[in-house]
Amino acid sequence: MCNGVTEAEREAFELLPDDERQCEACKTTCFLSAVTCSCHNSQLVCLRHFTDLCDCPPEKHTLRYRYTLDELPIMLQKLKLKAESFDSWVTKVKEAMDPKNDKVELSELKELLNEAENKKFPDSELLTALTTAVQDAEKCASVAQQLLNNKQRTRTRQSVETKYKLTVEELTLFYKEITNLCCELKESDGVKFILDQVLQFQSDAEDLESKENDCDIDKLEKCIEFGDSICIELPQLVRLKQKLAQMQWLEEIKSLQEDPKSISREDLVRLIEKGTTIPPHFKIESTLVELRALMTAIDKWEEKAKLYLNARNRPTISAVEEFIHEADEVEAYLPSLNTLQDILSRAKNWSNMVEEIQGRENFPYYDTLDDIVRKGRSISLQLDTLSMLESTLSQAKTWKERTVRTFLRKNSHYTLMEALSPRIGVGVQAMKTKKNKGDESVGAVFVCDTKLDDSNDSATVVAAFKLAEQREMDAMRSLRERNLLKAEMDDSRYCVCRRPRFGLMLQCELCKDWFHSNCVPLPKTTYKGKVPMSREVKFLCPCCLRSRRPRLETILALLVSLQKISIRLPEGEALQCLTERAMNWQDRARQALATEEISSALATLSALSQKLVEAAAREKTEKIISSELKKAANNPELHQRVQAIAPLSGVHSDDSVLSIADDDDDVVTIDDDEPTCSTFNSNEHAYSYISKLQRKSQSSDSSETAVILSHSARQHLEELMMEGDLLEVALDETQHIWRILSHTNSPSTIRKYAALEEIQTNCNQEVKDAKKRGRKRKSEEFELLKKLGKQKIDDKSLVKRKGLVKEKKSASSPVPIKRGPRKMKRKEGEEGPKKRGGNRKKTKQDTSDEEEDCAAVNCLHPSGREVDWVQCDGGCEGWFHMHCVGLDRTEIAEEDDYICSNCKETDQNVTYRAGIYVEKKDGKKRKRKIPSWSCSRSRKCSG
Numbered sequence: 001m002c003n004g005v006t007e008a009e010r011e012a013f014e015l016l017p018d019d020e021r022q023c024e025a026c027k028t029t030c031f032l033s034a035v036t037c038s039c040h041n042s043q044l045v046c047l048r049h050f051t052d053l054c055d056c057p058p059e060k061h062t063l064r065y066r067y068t069l070d071e072l073p074i075m076l077q078k079l080k081l082k083a084e085s086f087d088s089w090v091t092k093v094k095e096a097m098d099p100k101n102d103k104v105e106l107s108e109l110k111e112l113l114n115e116a117e118n119k120k121f122p123d124s125e126l127l128t129a130l131t132t133a134v135q136d137a138e139k140c141a142s143v144a145q146q147l148l149n150n151k152q153r154t155r156t157r158q159s160v161e162t163k164y165k166l167t168v169e170e171l172t173l174f175y176k177e178i179t180n181l182c183c184e185l186k187e188s189d190g191v192k193f194i195l196d197q198v199l200q201f202q203s204d205a206e207d208l209e210s211k212e213n214d215c216d217i218d219k220l221e222k223c224i225e226f227g228d229s230i231c232i233e234l235p236q237l238v239r240l241k242q243k244l245a246q247m248q249w250l251e252e253i254k255s256l257q258e259d260p261k262s263i264s265r266e267d268l269v270r271l272i273e274k275g276t277t278i279p280p281h282f283k284i285e286s287t288l289v290e291l292r293a294l295m296t297a298i299d300k301w302e303e304k305a306k307l308y309l310n311a312r313n314r315p316t317i318s319a320v321e322e323f324i325h326e327a328d329e330v331e332a333y334l335p336s337l338n339t340l341q342d343i344l345s346r347a348k349n350w351s352n353m354v355e356e357i358q359g360r361e362n363f364p365y366y367d368t369l370d371d372i373v374r375k376g377r378s379i380s381l382q383l384d385t386l387s388m389l390e391s392t393l394s395q396a397k398t399w400k401e402r403t404v405r406t407f408l409r410k411n412s413h414y415t416l417m418e419a420l421s422p423r424i425g426v427g428v429q430a431m432k433t434k435k436n437k438g439d440e441s442v443g444a445v446f447v448c449d450t451k452l453d454d455s456n457d458s459a460t461v462v463a464a465f466k467l468a469e470q471r472e473m474d475a476m477r478s479l480r481e482r483n484l485l486k487a488e489m490d491d492s493r494y495c496v497c498r499r500p501r502f503g504l505m506l507q508c509e510l511c512k513d514w515f516h517s518n519c520v521p522l523p524k525t526t527y528k529g530k531v532p533m534s535r536e537v538k539f540l541c542p543c544c545l546r547s548r549r550p551r552l553e554t555i556l557a558l559l560v561s562l563q564k565i566s567i568r569l570p571e572g573e574a575l576q577c578l579t580e581r582a583m584n585w586q587d588r589a590r591q592a593l594a595t596e597e598i599s600s601a602l603a604t605l606s607a608l609s610q611k612l613v614e615a616a617a618r619e620k621t622e623k624i625i626s627s628e629l630k631k632a633a634n635n636p637e638l639h640q641r642v643q644a645i646a647p648l649s650g651v652h653s654d655d656s657v658l659s660i661a662d663d664d665d666d667v668v669t670i671d672d673d674e675p676t677c678s679t680f681n682s683n684e685h686a687y688s689y690i691s692k693l694q695r696k697s698q699s700s701d702s703s704e705t706a707v708i709l710s711h712s713a714r715q716h717l718e719e720l721m722m723e724g725d726l727l728e729v730a731l732d733e734t735q736h737i738w739r740i741l742s743h744t745n746s747p748s749t750i751r752k753y754a755a756l757e758e759i760q761t762n763c764n765q766e767v768k769d770a771k772k773r774g775r776k777r778k779s780e781e782f783e784l785l786k787k788l789g790k791q792k793i794d795d796k797s798l799v800k801r802k803g804l805v806k807e808k809k810s811a812s813s814p815v816p817i818k819r820g821p822r823k824m825k826r827k828e829g830e831e832g833p834k835k836r837g838g839n840r841k842k843t844k845q846d847t848s849d850e851e852e853d854c855a856a857v858n859c860l861h862p863s864g865r866e867v868d869w870v871q872c873d874g875g876c877e878g879w880f881h882m883h884c885v886g887l888d889r890t891e892i893a894e895e896d897d898y899i900c901s902n903c904k905e906t907d908q909n910v911t912y913r914a915g916i917y918v919e920k921k922d923g924k925k926r927k928r929k930i931p932s933w934s935c936s937r938s939r940k941c942s943g
Contacts, residue, residue, distance in 0.1 A: 503875015
């Protein structure tokens with residue numbers, strides 16, 4: 001109301017925009033009062049510049065006010081309180097932010113800021129500074145808290161790799177920033193601790209980096225572990241890790257170098273590859289060069305070792321030793337070194353073994369040398385004595401093969417050692433036991449529980465063979481006694497088949513057991529040209545005759561060749577003992593034969609032999625003349641001349657010619673000067689004395705051949721004979737003693753066997769009958785007769801193979817065939833077997849030769865339109881004319897069995913009828929009748 005202003009109005013200036021309430025003069029915003037003029041309502045001025053409003057008089061001016069005078073004191077009081085509060089806040093803020101004073105907590109600053117905000121203190125520099133300080137403190141607290149949290153997570157191994165890491169400078173600045181804050185942060189201690197650790201890490205890292213040789217790997221690892229645990233980027237950490245890798249690599253190499261021979265090439269390759277990935281260092285580089293050089297040395301040595309191991313020409317022991325010494329210079333594991341050392345060790349051991357064996361008093365055995373040679377061949381080095389040992393072994397093998405061929409037969413089930421050694425078991429049972437055991441001869445050789453090896457000297461071996469010889473003699477004596485008592489028992493078993501007696505049987509002269517003629521090979525002879533001396537046959541069974549029994553001269557040649565071989569053979573020692581035993585026996589036999597009594601008996605036998613030779617010569621001449629006369633008898637022009645010549649030849653008729661030709665058909669000759677042995681094939685000797693010449697004069701035979709010896713002399717010869725038969729050697733003295741003993745027997749004790757040809761024919765017939773079973777009875781039998789009728793017999797080859805002196809037959813004579821167990825009747829008009837020669841006419845002689853011989857010794861040659869035949873069922877299965885054996889066909893029923901005189905001794909359950917043994921059995925018999933033209937004398941089968 002001053003200055004003449006009369007108008008006044010209340011104005012709420014706070015509601016007006018700031019532009020509308022500014023002073024036109026000073027541009028000050030009006031809050032409480034202003035002056036306006038009616039001339040211009042939009043303009044106002046403050047009280048201080050009301051004169052500058054306009055030129056209008058004061059009456060037109062209007063005072064605008066916000067509060068009345070009544071309201072102002074109250075407002076002033078409030079403002080005073082607010083100003084005092086603000087003054088107090090300002091004081092606190094200044095004190096808090098004064099660096100000279102102790103720092104307050106961040107929470108106190110936040111309270112002051114909150115107070116300013118709550119009380120709406122006006123903005124001021126102080127408020128702005130307070131706000132900035134609080135914001136900076138909060139930021140630092142947040143970063144510090146994150147830093148501390150990352151460190152804690154790393155320690156508990158739960159953190160992942162931090163995306164951003166602080167550098168050391170940043171950490172230092174951050175800590176300085178924390179310290180420069182106007183407030184105190186509780187995380188500042190943690191940041192200070194981290195900063196101290198970082199500084200310590202830097203100090204330790206510098207110290208570790210400065211060390212080259214004596215750097216502690218454990219400290220290095222701990223330092224690296226700490227560097228990885230904090231979220232601070234540490235430049236030294238990378239270098240420490242590199243140094244750690246270098247130190248670890250060098251330490252690994254150092255540990256391997258402590259045992260250089262354990263470093264393999266694979267280890268070197270791995271270390272070199274690993275060393276190339278490590279940051280370079282002069283130690284690393286020098287070590288890599290050494291490793292590469294070592295690997296090159298290994299490769300060169302191994303290549304050379306392969307040449308030694310795979311060389312065609314085996315290296316010497318000295319060369320391998322020198323090469324192994326070169327391996328000492330290679331400080332690494334060499335794969336081939338152990339192999340070469342093993343080979344070298346084996347070679348040295350082998351050489352020492354050979355030297356030790358060669359230094360012994362006795363030569364080594366074959367098995368020992370063979371084992372040494374096999375070991376030497378497996379050693380891939382040049383062994384000086386190996387070739388010599390192989391040569392010795394080859395000589396021994398050759399000698400053994402030669403000895404095997406000399407002693408053993410083909411497919412013999414005896415080994416050479418068994419054939420040369422005294423028998424462990426005797427008789428058939430021992431032979432069967434050996435077959436059941438199979439081939440157990442491989443391995444060590446024992447003689448009477450004495451092993452034939454290098455541990456025993458020659459004297460021990462000889463003593464063992466002597467004991468075995470004595471045991472063999474005792475066992476054979478016991479076996480002979482048991483076999484001789486078999487005849488007194490009804491249930492005795494004989495032969496290798498262990499069956500009762502039947503058919504024709506042969507007695508072994510050594511073991512005294514009996515054998516069926518169809519179970520064992522028959523004794524044969526290879527000697528011809530001499531007159532047979534006796535009808536007895538000396539038979540040795542397969543159990544007693546184990547070898548070919550060569551002559552002593554052959555054995556001595558083997559022993560001479562054995563002496564040239566520097567090796568001991570069990571077979572050689574057995575042969576030496578056998579030879580000594582044979583020569584000892586020979587000396588004793590010669591002493592026995594030199595006695596007056598026995599030498600006289602030998603002289604008597606020699607005289608008898610000369611007589612038989614002369615008689616045989618005369619008989620042979622008569623047979624030749626009779627044969628020629630028989631051929632000429634069919635020529636009418638020469639008939640008168642035949643009648644004139646016949647009395648001069650001692651042959652009176654054709655029948656007599658045939659009779660002589662037949663009776664002397666089968667003759668087995670024995671050479672008086674050569675030893676003979678029973679055997680299994682035609683290449684062996686035969687103890688056989690068979691002569692049909694003596695069959696003509698049986699009564700005078702015993703008086704001519706009997707030689708009387710004293711009981712003691714005979715017993716001594718029998719003992720010598722048994723021991724001589726045990727020897728697998730052919731000695732002349734064996735034959736001489738056998739001749740004496742065979743002629744010493746009384747006629748009642750002499751075993752008389754059928755002719756060998758007849759026995760062999762019966763045996764062959766059994767094979768033929770077995771093949772014919774199941775065939776058609778008629779057509780196929782005649783077909784077989786046709787085939788057999790075409791065969792021709794070479795008389796010379798038969799004499800050479802069988803040792804039989806025979807009359808020469810016509811080339812067209814067929815081989816007869818036995819019918820087997822069936823009794824057949826051949827009627828008149830049946831077609832006989834055809835000849836191979838074509839369609840020529842049959843003569844009477846041809847048809848007679850086509851028929852079979854009567855098995856009777858003295859055949860009566862019955863004639864007629866039909867002739868009755870009967871077959872023996874006792875084992876020989878021979879065919880007989882009923883007329884020749886004194887039998888009529890009315891006397892034998894169809895169901896009866898006929899047993900001939902040769903087989904009657906072996907059958908216990910028979911009945912006697914008219915001099916013929918017939919056994920009743922089920923089944924029918926067939927008689928056969930042969931036309932009269934077929935009853936002529938036919939030749940016998942030579943078997």
